[in-house]
Amino acid sequence: MPQRKFTIPSRRGEPLSALVDLPVDGAPTAFALLAHCFTCTKNYKGLYHLSRALTAEGIGVLRFDFAGLGESGGAFADTSLLSNVEDLVAAADFLGERFEAPKLLVGHSLGGQAVLMAAPAIPSAAAVVTIAAPADPRQVLRHLGPARETIAARGEAAVSISGRTFTLRRKFLDDLQGVDPAAVLAALQRPLLVLHSPRDEVVPIDNALDLFQAASDHHRLVGALRPLFPARWLSTGASKGGMTSVYHRVLFPRDVDATLAYVAPQTYGRSDPRYARFIEQRGDPACREAIHAFQRALVRERAAITARFVDDAAAFGEAFTLIPVDRAFEYAMLESSFAFWQYGDASLCPLVPAPEASADELYAFLDALYGGVAFFYADSSSTFFAPYYYQSATELGGPAYPQAHLLDLFGGPIRDLPQDYPPLDVAKPWNPLAMPLVQLALLFRGERVMFVYGENDPWSAGAFVPCGRECPMYVVPGGNHGSRLTLLPEAQQAEAVETLARWMGVTPPAAAPAAVRAALSAAAPDFDGDALLVRRPGR
Secondary structure, eight states, X not given: OOEEEEEEEOTTSOEEEEEEEOOSSSSOSEEEEEEOOTTOOXXXXXXXXXXXXXXXXXXXXXXXXXXXXXXXXXXXXXXXXXXXXXXXXXXXXXXXXXXXXXXXXXXXXXXXXXXXXXXXXXXXXXXXXXXXXXXXXXXXXXXXXXXXXXXXXXXXXXXXXXXXXXXXXXXXXXXXXTOOHHHHHHHHOSOEEXXXXXXXXXXXXXXXXXXXXXXXXXXXXXXXXXXXXXXXOEEEEETHXXXXXXXXXXXXXXXXXXEEEESOBOOOSTTBHHHHHHHTTSSOHHHHHHHHHHHHHXXXXXHHHHHHHHHHHHHTTOOOSSSOHHHHHHXXXXXXXXXXXXXXXXXXXXXXXXXXXXXXXXXXXXXXXXXXXXXXXXXXXXXXXXXXXHHIIIIIOOBOOOOGGXXXXXXXXXXXXXXXXXXXXXXXXXXXXXXXXXXXHHHHHOBSEEEEEETTOGGGGGBOOOOSBSOOEEEEXXXXXXXXXXXXXXXXXXXXXXXXXXXXXXXXXXXXXXXXXHHHHHHSOOXXXXXXXXXXXXX
């Protein structure tokens, strides 16, 4: 490929060594700007091969050395992530003056973060690609070891990276710690392609997953539809949909004007004990004891009920190859108290089978709680829910279930954790910061977010702590996981409708509460439309 060498002046005055690679045949159809990794250069083999591939497709490429590296001037110790961003903008300006402004930005490793941050300052960039980029540039700090403390204390330190020694100064640390990854993605406003190897040991594959998920579908949908619907927008959702609406609002606070989140939990840990405590406070003592006795009776009839699991699953053409049937029985039995209150209420208490009930009677009640218990733990359902299980095992967390009354039957606690569910044989590293950071972001940045929970819904144990700027919370008395505005007392319902109308810049309906309730019912999420999605306990 034809190649031309240039020197680009950085905004700080250092000369940046650059190469422009051109297609063999004809003029370039567009130009790409490539950014190398933390301590690499423009001659890094991966960038060279990428440039060859792009020029073969008729795309011109500019690759250059960041200041302090390769053939560029300046001292590496004086550089930082923000100086790399400045160098990228200078390189883009040079391309625009001498050839054509870049349409594509590509960054490798920390260079991937640099192109994400530089994109808003490069108007010509129509798309961005990251290769093995960290989701949060602050993760680089983990590779510094003891040198990090030395830099903080003395202002600089020598660091060994890939067998080479570099000097890093406090500004490098300060720049990394000052980056808000969510804000970077919110400002991107461009198509993003994330490339990552599952074998990457320096920047693990979960960084690509986090980065991709953060650039959420909601954001792209809003961006695509807002030009067609320029009025105010309200996002809403129930259960997992409610959680997603809150995450979207936190990550992209300017996308919509208001959010209404129904029964959306915020869980801390893979076995959050708040849920077990909450369940043990539902109903009166007699009802709680009846549920305990029912669960112990299920264990007594374990063989017969497990056989029913197999038979009922077979009737649907299902089997238990992902979750063994013995484990499926234990999960269903343990989670039955959660299922009881998730979509039931105190009116079910007299219907709980007596301890001496037959296996058929016990199974019939368990089956009714789940709307088909065997199917919910069989292979098709387990496969369907696998993405959610993975999220629960890595970021979202899951509930703990009451089991003190069962310990003598099992010789200890029953293990029921999201990482034990499909997908199997996949690494599921737990991120303990994900949910706390969402809550903190909501507290300090959230506004115009309304929450609706049910008094007896187990998921209410994980209710969000609302933000301080117009974030009202309503609780439906006696409500379960189907709680919504239409089930609130009339005074609260009218107040909520008036608040939503004000947020959306419309006039609230001047009608009787019954008419308001009917209008809201027509617009409320369909909690009963897909039992597979909403009725599974603990999910």
